[in-house]
Amino acid sequence: MKDARPLPQYLVQRYQGWKATAHAENKAWFRRLAEEGQRPRTMVISCCDSRVHVSAMFRADGGEFFIHRNIAALVPPYAPDGGNHGTSAAIEYAVTVLKVANLLVVGHSRCGGIKGCHDMCAGLAPELEEKTSFIGRWMDILRPSYDRTEGAATEADRLEAMEKDAVLVSLENLMTFPYVRAAVEAEELALHGLWKDIAEGVVECYDSEAGRFVAI
Amino acid sequence: MKDARPLPQYLVQRYQGWKATAHAENKAWFRRLAEEGQRPRTMVISCCDSRVHVSAMFRADGGEFFIHRNIAALVPPYAPDGGNHGTSAAIEYAVTVLKVANLLVVGHSRCGGIKGCHDMCAGLAPELEEKTSFIGRWMDILRPSYDRTEGAATEADRLEAMEKDAVLVSLENLMTFPYVRAAVEAEELALHGLWKDIAEGVVECYDSEAGRFVAI
Amino acid sequence: MKDARPLPQYLVQRYQGWKATAHAENKAWFRRLAEEGQRPRTMVISCCDSRVHVSAMFRADGGEFFIHRNIAALVPPYAPDGGNHGTSAAIEYAVTVLKVANLLVVGHSRCGGIKGCHDMCAGLAPELEEKTSFIGRWMDILRPSYDRTEGAATEADRLEAMEKDAVLVSLENLMTFPYVRAAVEAEELALHGLWKDIAEGVVECYDSEAGRFVAI
Amino acid sequence: MKDARPLPQYLVQRYQGWKATAHAENKAWFRRLAEEGQRPRTMVISCCDSRVHVSAMFRADGGEFFIHRNIAALVPPYAPDGGNHGTSAAIEYAVTVLKVANLLVVGHSRCGGIKGCHDMCAGLAPELEEKTSFIGRWMDILRPSYDRTEGAATEADRLEAMEKDAVLVSLENLMTFPYVRAAVEAEELALHGLWKDIAEGVVECYDSEAGRFVAI
Numbered sequence: 001m002k003d004a005r006p007l008p009q010y011l012v013q014r015y016q017g018w019k020a021t022a023h024a025e026n027k028a029w030f031r032r033l034a035e036e037g038q039r040p041r042t043m044v045i046s047c048c049d050s051r052v053h054v055s056a057m058f059r060a061d062g063g064e065f066f067i068h069r070n071i072a073a074l075v076p077p078y079a080p081d082g083g084n085h086g087t088s089a090a091i092e093y094a095v096t097v098l099k100v101a102n103l104l105v106v107g108h109s110r111c112g113g114i115k116g117c118h119d120m121c122a123g124l125a126p127e128l129e130e131k132t133s134f135i136g137r138w139m140d141i142l143r144p145s146y147d148r149t150e151g152a153a154t155e156a157d158r159l160e161a162m163e164k165d166a167v168l169v170s171l172e173n174l175m176t177f178p179y180v181r182a183a184v185e186a187e188e189l190a191l192h193g194l195w196k197d198i199a200e201g202v203v204e205c206y207d208s209e210a211g212r213f214v215a216i
Numbered sequence: 217m218k219d220a221r222p223l224p225q226y227l228v229q230r231y232q233g234w235k236a237t238a239h240a241e242n243k244a245w246f247r248r249l250a251e252e253g254q255r256p257r258t259m260v261i262s263c264c265d266s267r268v269h270v271s272a273m274f275r276a277d278g279g280e281f282f283i284h285r286n287i288a289a290l291v292p293p294y295a296p297d298g299g300n301h302g303t304s305a306a307i308e309y310a311v312t313v314l315k316v317a318n319l320l321v322v323g324h325s326r327c328g329g330i331k332g333c334h335d336m337c338a339g340l341a342p343e344l345e346e347k348t349s350f351i352g353r354w355m356d357i358l359r360p361s362y363d364r365t366e367g368a369a370t371e372a373d374r375l376e377a378m379e380k381d382a383v384l385v386s387l388e389n390l391m392t393f394p395y396v397r398a399a400v401e402a403e404e405l406a407l408h409g410l411w412k413d414i415a416e417g418v419v420e421c422y423d424s425e426a427g428r429f430v431a432i
Numbered sequence: 433m434k435d436a437r438p439l440p441q442y443l444v445q446r447y448q449g450w451k452a453t454a455h456a457e458n459k460a461w462f463r464r465l466a467e468e469g470q471r472p473r474t475m476v477i478s479c480c481d482s483r484v485h486v487s488a489m490f491r492a493d494g495g496e497f498f499i500h501r502n503i504a505a506l507v508p509p510y511a512p513d514g515g516n517h518g519t520s521a522a523i524e525y526a527v528t529v530l531k532v533a534n535l536l537v538v539g540h541s542r543c544g545g546i547k548g549c550h551d552m553c554a555g556l557a558p559e560l561e562e563k564t565s566f567i568g569r570w571m572d573i574l575r576p577s578y579d580r581t582e583g584a585a586t587e588a589d590r591l592e593a594m595e596k597d598a599v600l601v602s603l604e605n606l607m608t609f610p611y612v613r614a615a616v617e618a619e620e621l622a623l624h625g626l627w628k629d630i631a632e633g634v635v636e637c638y639d640s641e642a643g644r645f646v647a648i
Numbered sequence: 649m650k651d652a653r654p655l656p657q658y659l660v661q662r663y664q665g666w667k668a669t670a671h672a673e674n675k676a677w678f679r680r681l682a683e684e685g686q687r688p689r690t691m692v693i694s695c696c697d698s699r700v701h702v703s704a705m706f707r708a709d710g711g712e713f714f715i716h717r718n719i720a721a722l723v724p725p726y727a728p729d730g731g732n733h734g735t736s737a738a739i740e741y742a743v744t745v746l747k748v749a750n751l752l753v754v755g756h757s758r759c760g761g762i763k764g765c766h767d768m769c770a771g772l773a774p775e776l777e778e779k780t781s782f783i784g785r786w787m788d789i790l791r792p793s794y795d796r797t798e799g800a801a802t803e804a805d806r807l808e809a810m811e812k813d814a815v816l817v818s819l820e821n822l823m824t825f826p827y828v829r830a831a832v833e834a835e836e837l838a839l840h841g842l843w844k845d846i847a848e849g850v851v852e853c854y855d856s857e858a859g860r861f862v863a864i
Contacts, residue, residue, distance in 0.1 A: 001384045003391060004422045005406040008318065012432050014275040015419060022272065023417035025440050028836045029689050029749035033267050034326050034415035039687060040266040041677050041711075048306050050256040050282045051249050053271065056238065059230040059449065059707065061442035063689075066266045069285045070302040071309055080348040086286040087302050089329075089354035090264050093287055097328065097351075101677035102224065110250050112313065113305075132296040135313075138305035168217045175219060188676045190221040199250035201239035203231060206220045216228050224673050226709035233449015233707065236456075433816045435823060436854045437838040440750065444864050446707040447851060454704065455849035465699050466758050466847035472698040480738050482688040482714045483681050487701065488670065491662040498698045501717045502734040503741055512780040518718040518734050521761075521786035522696050525719055529760065529783075534656065542682050544745065545737075564728040567745075570737035600649045607651060622653040631682035633671035635663055638652045648660050 026062070033063050040066040043094040045087075045170065046106040047073045047113070051198045054106055066094050072113030073105055074141050075170035078177045088177070095179050095189065103174070103189060107167040108196040113139060114163050118155075121146035141173075142166050164213055167193040167206065242278070249279050256282040259310035261303070261386065262322040263289045263329070267414045270322055282310050288329030289322055290357050291386035294393045304393070311395050311405065319390065319405060323383040324412040329355060330379050334371075337362035357389075358382050380429055383409040383422065458494070465495050472498040475526035477519070477602065478538040479505045479545070483630045486538055498526050504545030505538055506573050507602035510609045520609070527611050527621060535606070535621060539599040540628040545571060546595050550587075553578035573605075574598050596645055599625040599638065674710070681711050688714040691742040693735075693818065694754040695721045695761070699846045702754055714742050720761030721754055722789050723818035726825045736825070743827050743837065751822070751837060755815040756844040761787060762811050766803075769794035789821075790814050812861055815841040815854065 007015075023030065043066045046054045055065055068090040075087055094100045107114075117139035119125035128136030145165040152158035171193050174180045183189035193206035195213055204213035239246065259282045262270045271281055284306035291303055310316045323330075333355035335341035344352030361381040368374035387409050390396045399405035409422035411429055420429035455462065475498045478486045487497055500522040507519055526532045539546075549571035551557035560568030577597040584590035603625050606612045615621035625638035627645055636645035655663075671678065691714045694702045703713055716738040723735055742748045755762075765787035767773035776784035793813040800806035819841050822828045831837035841854035843861055852861035 001387045001409065001422060002424050003400055003407050004384075004387055004409045004424045006423070007320075007408050007410070007421050007432055011274050015273055015432060018273050018275060019417050022441050025438060025838065026749070027417070028831075028838060030267070030417060031415045031836070032747065032749060036687075037326070037328075038266045039684075048282050048284045048309070050254045050279050051246070053278055055269065055271075056278075057231055057234050058227050059234060059442060059446045061440070062269055062272075063266050066264050067285050068264045069283050069306075071305045074302070076300045076302075080350065082347045082353055083299055084292045084354055084357060085300070085302075085350050086290070086292075086354055088350040089287045090285075092350045093264070093328065099680065101674070101680060104223075110253070112253075112309065131298045134296070134301050134304040134308045137298055138300055138302055141300060168220075171217045171220055183676075184219055188679070190673065190676060191219050192223050193217065193220045194223070197250075199247045201235050201243075201246060205223050206217065207222070208218050208220045216223055216231065222673060224709070225670050226707060229454070230446060230449060230707045232453045233446060236452035237448045238445070240452075433819045433841065433854065434856050435832055435839050436816075436819055436841045436856045438855070439752075439840050439842070439853050439864055443706050447705055447864065450705050450707060451849050459849075462699070462849060463847045466845075469758070469760075470698045480691075480714050480716045480741070482686045482711050483678070485703065485710055487703070488710075489663055489666050490659050491666060494701055494704075495698050498696050499717050500696045501715050501738075503737045506734070508732045508734075512782070514779045514785055515731055516724045516786055516789060517732070517782050518722070518724075518786055520782040521719045524782045525696070525760065536655075542685070544685075544741065563730045566728065566733050566736040566740045569730055570732055570734055573732060603649045603652055616651055623651050624655050625649065625652045626655070631679045633667050633675070633678060637655050638649065639654070640650050640652045648655055648663060 030062060038063055038066070038098070040064055040098060040100055042066070042102040042104060043068070043100045044104045044106060045070075045073050045075060047071065047108055047111060049108060049111065052106065052108050052196060057203070066098060066100060071135065071138055072111055072142065072166055073107050073170065074138065074166060075105065075173040076141050077173045091174065091177060091180065095177070095183055099188070101189060102192060104192045104194055105167050105170045105174075106194045106196060107163045109160065109163065109198050111163050114142070114159060114166060117142045118146060118159055118162060142169060145169055164195050167195055246278060254279055254282070254314065256280055256314060256316055258282070258318040258320060259284070259307070259316045260320045260322060261286075261289050261291060263287065263324055263327060265324060265327065268322065268324050268412060273419070282314060282316060287351065287354055288327055288358065288382055289386065290354065290382060291321065291389040292357050293389045307390065307393060307396065311393070311399055315404070317405060318408060320408045320410055321383050321386045321390075322410045322412060323379045325376065325379060325414050327379050330358070330375060330382060333358045334362060334375055334378060358385060361385060380411050383411055462494060470495055470498070470530070472496055472530060472532055474498070474534040474536060475500070475523070475532045476536045476538060477502070477505050477507060479503065479540055479543060481540060481543065484538065484540050484628060489628075489635070498530060498532060503567065503570055504543055504549075504574065504598055505602065506570065506598060507537065507605040508573050509605045523606065523609060523612065527609070527615055531620070533621060534624060536624045536626055537599050537602045537606075538626045538628060539595045541592065541595060541630050543595050546574070546591060546598060549574045550578060550591055550594060574601060577601060596627050599627055678710060686711055686714070686746070688712055688746060688748055690714070690750040690752060691716070691748045692752045692754060693718075693721050693723060695719065695756055695759060697756060697759065700754065700756050700844060705851070714746060714748060719783065719786055720759055720790065720814055721818065722786065722814060723753065723821040724789050725821045739822070739825060739828065743825070743831055747836070749837060750840060752840045752842055753815050753818045753822075754842045754844060755811045757808065757811065757846050759811050762790070762807060762814060765790045766794060766807055766810060790817060793817055812843050815843055
């Protein structure tokens, strides 16, 4: 692999600082986690967006959260067709191997993936309709949300509605995985749907009785 | 979505503490990031493992890293076949929309995904060969590494060799994405291959001149 | 003291969150508690086990519970022999200085201390018989319970029987403290024996009329 | 045991609320903790005082902290004399069985035990000198601190100095336990000394380089 470059110095320096402080202070724990294996209580499915930082927000340290991050925090439906499904592999590992007790799906405001989906469905982004667009094909998972949010007053409202609906779509798709459904029904796994306003830091949690997201 | 549960109280309390401190201290910045959009310098592809915490290790705060996390930090080859490819969508978004300058692939020791791949290839885990195994099908990406590490003295050596080879496979696969190759060739994007020993906190970076991983 | 280390950063951050929220909201009360002294209504004697969290379970806030926690929530018999008796000191302080009105002894399922006592008495853990084993010498307090539970059908049944009997032994030992007996007889202090199933969260309370533990 | 009373209704009601909410929301995790056993990262030795609530302050949930609480958070010196040493048993269990990675000793302001020790040493509390005084005999562990804080300007200063010195005495005594010393020297265990101002909520951590407590 001739194209790999050395790591930028500012990252090397920060890493060395981390190793001399945070790592040094927790050496024993990290060794035990390495030897005995991880036992995370929680899986988080969150967006790749650089403004969403779930372990900071929930003050989670090494060993607590098993985290999958993809564009828009989406879960595709269960489709054991022999293809390479990274999200589904992460879910299978977390639920069947690690047996996590909680699974959080975390959407957020100003999501670029959701905006792309909106524009694609509105006919404003024909390039996303192309077969070669991985973003477009990934956001296909969310097409139903475009129709389900038709009544929104403004585009901003519709985007927020789609961001929240995406969390529900992912939770619904999670329930199509037989081991997720079985674990939820056996009360061995609890699902949680969250949406974060990245400007104000407000987090809302889906309340299934009220049928809407409510600030925590 | 009737299966969503309220967030456990301990996470709500930790979140409220974060909001009153870390968020409150950075309100202005988070608002700007929301209004003007993210502009991350770096994309990171890392493992879901709860013991690998790249933003802590590199002291990255909101806005710096666009992070995709999947099992074993793998990148599949470029395959614009119309399917839902989450990893490829994240790469396309980071490189073509966000135009990140650096892309880090971060493997690690004691990786459960790599162990699964090893066992599958060694005939020890027939269940991973089944079509319905998302983990197995995801780890298919890494089958060549099993053969390439045949000479290892012990199983532990081979696992570490596979963990490091997986980083190179991912970097090679990245170069099959036309926009990644173009950006690398135009020197607009630099690729970096890392491997972290989770027990000791040592990070090694692939040195393409030396042809091996070297501690940073 | 050259061996003290800085507090891990994740605990510092969580603390700062607590200070900015829970503490800030209760500043006046905590100041009064500091100036006027504590006046807890209840003493709790509970196990050190990380899975037993009595103040959470009874929703107790600062100032309510005076809590002593030791291995297996044991109370040794009254023995004013001039030695360092931490449990007895805590009881003396709670009953004679603070004059608590209630005293709860809280045992629980899957108790490692009780299991150790069982194995020691069954001849399966000779290392616990050694003079240097503090765990063994501490669990000596409970040896009578091993004999008293002989009739149990299975080991699991016997362990649960010992866990519950341990609560009764502790209550009996409490009555050997002259000020405890005097306060109980004057109806200034009520004793309560509890056992918690940590898996299911069921709490049982000893009913002295029925002569057995009953779910509350 | 005829002296056990039913639990007061207000506690029963709070418990039922906890079971229907916090427990119900975490059922799966508590079951796993019960089946697979606890694996706490941290042991805490803290005071029985009702105003000191370490798990709240550090936002720790079930499974995180193994907690021993006694009067003044004291650790006696290693003394394997065959007696019932509850504190030593808890330390032995945490370090040799659970292999915790961190051990926090947490002192605090306005500590009644420390005040008793001060008064006893100053000749103001002859009743604490009696052989039958468990509080006095327990606080004997701290007599050296009275002498070491002679230079304090006021009684309030001296009490605070004794409270902080008590933390150091406990850390020193911890190092007399052979397995504690071995684990510290092998960097498998880190010790931390803390003192909390209960009025203001300020926490100070002993800084062994500076040789004094510093606010975190």
